[in-house]
Amino acid sequence: MNYRKDTDVYKLYLVTDSGMLPEGTTLFSQVEKAVKAGITLVQIREKDSDTKDFIAEALEVKKLCNEYKVPLIINDRIDVALAIGADGVHVGQDDMPIPMVRDLVGPDMIIGWSVGKTSEVQQLAEWGPDYVDYIGIGTLFPTETKKNSKKVPMGPQGAIRILDALQEYKADWCRTVGIGGLHAPNIPRVLYQCTSSDGKRALDGISLVSDIMASPTADVATKRLLEFLDDTTYSYLGDLNLQSNDEPTSHDFHDVLAQVAKNRPLVQHVTNKVHQNFGANVTLALGASPIMSEIESEVGELCRIPNAALLLNTGSVAPLSMLKTAVAAYNEVTRPIVFDPVGYSATTTRRDLNDALLSYGQYACIKGNSGEILGLAGLNSSSMKGVDATSTASDAELIQSATRIVAYRYKTIAVCTGETDYICDGTVGGRRFISTGSGIGPDDLDMYYVQDGHIPMMGDITASGCSLGSTIASLVGGLGPDGSVFNAVVAAIVLYKSAGRLAADGCDGSGSFHVRLIDNLYKLTRVNNPDTWSAVLKKIDDSE
Ligand SMILES: Nc1ncnc2c1ncn2[C@@H]1O[C@H](COP(=O)(O)OP(=O)(O)O)[C@@H](O)[C@H]1O
Numbered sequence: 415m416n417y418r419k420d421t422d423v424y425k426l427y428l429v430t431d432s433g434m435l436p437e438g439t440t441l442f443s444q445v446e447k448a449v450k451a452g453i454t455l456v457q458i459r460e461k462d463s464d465t466k467d468f469i470a471e472a473l474e475v476k477k478l479c480n481e482y483k484v485p486l487i488i489n490d491r492i493d494v495a496l497a498i499g500a501d502g503v504h505v506g507q508d509d510m511p512i513p514m515v516r517d518l519v520g521p522d523m524i525i526g527w528s529v530g531k532t533s534e535v536q537q538l539a540e541w542g543p544d545y546v547d548y549i550g551i552g553t554l555f556p557t558e559t560k561k562n563s564k565k566v567p568m569g570p571q572g573a574i575r576i577l578d579a580l581q582e583y584k585a586d587w588c589r590t591v592g593i594g595g596l597h598a599p600n601i602p603r604v605l606y607q608c609t610s611s612d613g614k615r616a617l618d619g620i621s622l623v624s625d626i627m628a629s630p631t632a633d634v635a636t637k638r639l640l641e642f643l644d645d646t647t648y649s650y651l652g653d654l655n656l657q658s659n660d661e662p663t664s665h666d667f668h669d670v671l672a673q674v675a676k677n678r679p680l681v682q683h684v685t686n687k688v689h690q691n692f693g694a695n696v697t698l699a700l701g702a703s704p705i706m707s708e709i710e711s712e713v714g715e716l717c718r719i720p721n722a723a724l725l726l727n728t729g730s731v732a733p734l735s736m737l738k739t740a741v742a743a744y745n746e747v748t749r750p751i752v753f754d755p756v757g758y759s760a761t762t763t764r765r766d767l768n769d770a771l772l773s774y775g776q777y778a779c780i781k782g783n784s785g786e787i788l789g790l791a792g793l794n795s796s797s798m799k800g801v802d803a804t805s806t807a808s809d810a811e812l813i814q815s816a817t818r819i820v821a822y823r824y825k826t827i828a829v830c831t832g833e834t835d836y837i838c839d840g841t842v843g844g845r846r847f848i849s850t851g852s853g854i855g856p857d858d859l860d861m862y863y864v865q866d867g868h869i870p871m872m873g874d875i876t877a878s879g880c881s882l883g884s885t886i887a888s889l890v891g892g893l894g895p896d897g898s899v900f901n902a903v904v905a906a907i908v909l910y911k912s913a914g915r916l917a918a919d920g921c922d923g924s925g926s927f928h929v930r931l932i933d934n935l936y937k938l939t940r941v942n943n944p945d946t947w948s949a950v951l952k953k954i955d956d957s958e
């Protein structure tokens with residue numbers, strides 16, 4: 415059977431490894447369970463087997479695959495593939511050159527190629543559709559399967575670059591699978607994030623090893639993974655509802671504050687020295703409980719405290735290893751992270767560190783001033799002076815585009831602060847999509863803004879943006895299981911700006927403004943009557 419033209423065989427791609435089999439199982443028995451449970455493609459990858467054993471095993475699996483009409487791919491060993499009549503081969507960058515492989519296997523076999531660089535995409539495009547049929551994009555995350563691999567994990571952002579290159583070089587025939595360190599907890603996020611910037615390309619599938627090969631119930635594991643792949647919308651925060659409903663109202667804001675009072679969320683701050691004290695007092699004023707901690711060994715405990723949330727503020731950076739540990743811990747327990755990439759494009763050090771974190775995890779909300787958001791969107795690198803936005807970053811259209819791009823690229827709720835705060839929730843009509851591939855692009859995303867006139871003093875104090883981060887993390891962290899993250903983010907922004915307005919009126923200096931801002935957050939929270947808040951939320955209706 416010639417599977418070369420089948421595009422849906424890549425959906426759930428099992429790669430074997432006989433080095434991790436549970437007691438009482440064999441490679442064949444694990445593959446058999448997976449195939450019967452719906453695996454769509456099998457690759458035998460046995461780097462250490464003798465040729466004789468490899469061929470015997472491959473023939474047995476080939477028979478099974480023929481029965482269930484599942485293509486069988488052989489890794490690297492072209493000779494074995496030819497000997498058993500496999501449906502295809504997969505080669506890495508250091509294996510036999512692709513043109514030679516195609517000459518040997520002929521026109522009917524699938525050829526897969528491991529790809530990690532855009533130059534490799536350019537090469538396959540130059541060869542054209544008669545050579546490479548699919549690429550394995552990775553290594554996405556650190557993996558046990560390829561021990562001492564020299565490859566640095568590329569993360570979802572690396573995969574997006576490869577998907578963009580496929581678009582750029584018009585390799586439309588080439589299918590894609592994500593590879594490397596993929597497991598149930600991170601697969602939905604990878605599917606959700608890995609979409610080309612134009613929205614037209616997504617991963618065609620996921621390849622994995624240990625989630626099935628090391629599973630004592632390989633069939634159950636396979637079925638659960640297929641559920642992820644068949645889903646169309648996605649909320650990575652466990653029970654928290656990431657779908658933004660209709661435009662939030664003051665009633666929703668009241669509910670959000672009531673949940674903070676009830677649940678008293680723990681807000682772990684990994685933040686800069688300037689913000690520490692002010693952020694802790696803002697958090698307390700809101701009725702939440704701050705802990706300012708960069709202790710790597712306690713992150714695993716803190717994230718499991720009920721209603722925990724993490725504010726990750728990279729103003730004066732903690733070691734990257736600690737930051738990554740924190741991100742992985744909160745992602746693992748699906749608790750929200752608010753990310754504030756302070757001074758993002760001010761220096762390469764800050765840019766590199768924040769890019770590494772953005773490639774590594776998933777964030778409930780990414781907030782920043784216009785300099786930071788424009789930088790994240792790649793629209794204007796000269797828009798920062800230290801940690802403050804410069805005046806060049808004041809074009810509303812540009813800021814809205816940047817906010818939409820950040821929401822789209824990182825699949826998050828993006829907030830760009832300033833006199834007007836712009837909020838893009840990454841949804842289209844309130845829904846989020848896994849691996850769209852349907853042409854939905856940043857410009858299609860819903861967009862909101864919050865205003866309360868010009869409050870100069872809000873820009874005259876330091877850590878005002880950082881403390882908006884504390885406010886967002888407190889309100890998101892307080893949500894109950896059916897809470898809307900979007901409503902909490904918007905409530906935080908409306909509350910914070912309204913408190914700023916009250917603090918500024920009649921205030922004679924930036925010193926007392928700090929204190930008055932905390933006072934008014936304290937008062938507004940306890941009164942909890944959003945109808946009296948002065949700041950106004952509006953939705954941008956693009957038809958206007
Ligand atoms: N001129 C302004 N008028 C009203 N609100 C402002 C103004 N400048 C900043 N803000 C508010 O102050 C907070 C900090 O925003 P910003 O100064 O942009 O952040 P950062 O301190 O990170 O640069 C946000 O809540 C924002 O809405």
Ligand SMILES: Cc1ncsc1CCOP(=O)(O)O
Nearest residue numbers: 686688729801877878879880
């Ligand atoms: C001054 C300074 N330097 C490093 S972080 C920081 C505080 C920035 O706070 P904000 O982003 O709220 O202005």
Ligand SMILES: [Mg+2]
Nearest residue numbers: 756783879880
């Ligand atoms: Mg800031």
